[in-house]
């Protein structure tokens with residue numbers, strides 16, 4: 001059995017980032033994962049500018065290193081398809097020059113991206129990575145901290161502080177932190193890999209399709225290397241169960257029946273199975289820490305409710321968790337009250353964005369409004385440029401402060 005001050009449960013983007021920041025501070029940690037890397041994770045595989053920014057914070061050369069990997073493509077923007085069929089193309093950077101400018105975002109299968117981060121982990125002597133270790137029980141110790149146990153109840157780790165980064169299905173989140181899955185703040189997602197989809201953007205713009213008959217859900221097509229694409233759908237769980245929607249059937253209906261997609265998928269080949277997984281959305285503020293623990297990434301429900309983007313927020317929470325852990329060690333204070341510093345830091349950074357995205361998500365209930373915005377921006381260069389600048393802004397907080405901003409855009 002290991003005895004440690006800091007144990008991190010889960011070596012996905014949240015956990016790996018926390019371990020890497022701790023290592024940078026010279027603080028040792030034990031990082032556990034039930035999987036052996038490289039491992040798959042059901043995801044859209046889109047790595048936003050915020051991810052690039054977080055990579056840079058881990059090490060300045062990491063974005064460039066990622067850009068050199070064969071398993072990624074650089075992505076330069078988004079095509080939004082509105083319910084009325086309007087196409088709004090928004091580059092992440094205005095007047096961008098591929099080949100000259102650094103890529104603002106990437107698309108890479110998670111099997112590769114997460115392994116890329118774990119490779120960084122392997123290079124840090126301060127991090128003890130243990131793969132193939134499944135933790136099934138976490139018990140509070142009378143002297144403080146947690147005892148983690150494995151499948152057959154065998155004790156695995158005794159830790160003073162636990163960073164919980166084991167994703168959307170975290171048992172700790174439900175049973176110890178007491179946060180339940182709420183269908184109004186939870187999204188159901190499906191992902192498939194296809195080969196040979198036609199009409200993909202030459203600069204790898206990601207595509208988000210909002211079809212009238214699938215609202216408030218959306219379908220995505222994200223280009224990948226080797227003529228492949230990540231194709232998937234997402235919809236609020238409350239809607240899926242209320243309307244008894246079969247997501248897989250709906251996805252295949254759109255791919256093979258919708259006039260905009262049918263010809264593009266006519267010769268495409270589905271690779272492997274269509275797989276589903278949940279997205280705990282950050283549309284509700286929660287208590288993400290307690291006595292001797294912090295919840296990171298999906299375990300703390302930090303996914304953007306409009307875009308479904310969660311990798312960057314997991315990494316951001318990992319960075320703040322490392323800082324809080326440092327403070328805890330310095331002060332030898334692991335109390336719930338002291339841990340509140342983590343909640344404050346994470347939500348100071350993310351809450352305004354998450355709140356705004358929640359409003360944007362609700363826009364999907366008003367397709368005409370969505371069409372109006374898309375139509376205006378498609379014709380109005382200044383508006384398109386404004387939206388584009390927002391993507392390249394490293395810190396979106398200032399611009400996204402006022403939700404009324406979007407409404408002004410619509411009605412001016």
Ligand SMILES: Cc1cc2nc3c(=O)[nH]c(=O)nc-3n(C[C@H](O)[C@H](O)[C@H](O)COP(=O)(O)OP(=O)(O)OC[C@H]3O[C@@H](n4cnc5c(N)ncnc54)[C@H](O)[C@@H]3O)c2cc1C
Pocket residue numbers: 009010011012013014015032033034035041042043044045046047048133134135136165166167168189190191232276277278279296297298299303308309310311312314
């Ligand atoms: C269909 C779908 C599409 C998405 N598309 C995008 C997208 O395009 N871009 C984006 O940014 N985000 C996307 N997301 C969200 C993104 O996948 C998550 O937000 C992100 O993976 C969160 O990272 P994490 O580190 O918190 O958790 P995870 O990446 O889930 O990592 C958790 C780790 O914990 C390990 N683990 C779990 N349980 C245990 C246990 N009991 N013991 C030990 N280890 C354990 C797992 O093996 C895993 O390695 C999507 C999600 C879904 C479901």
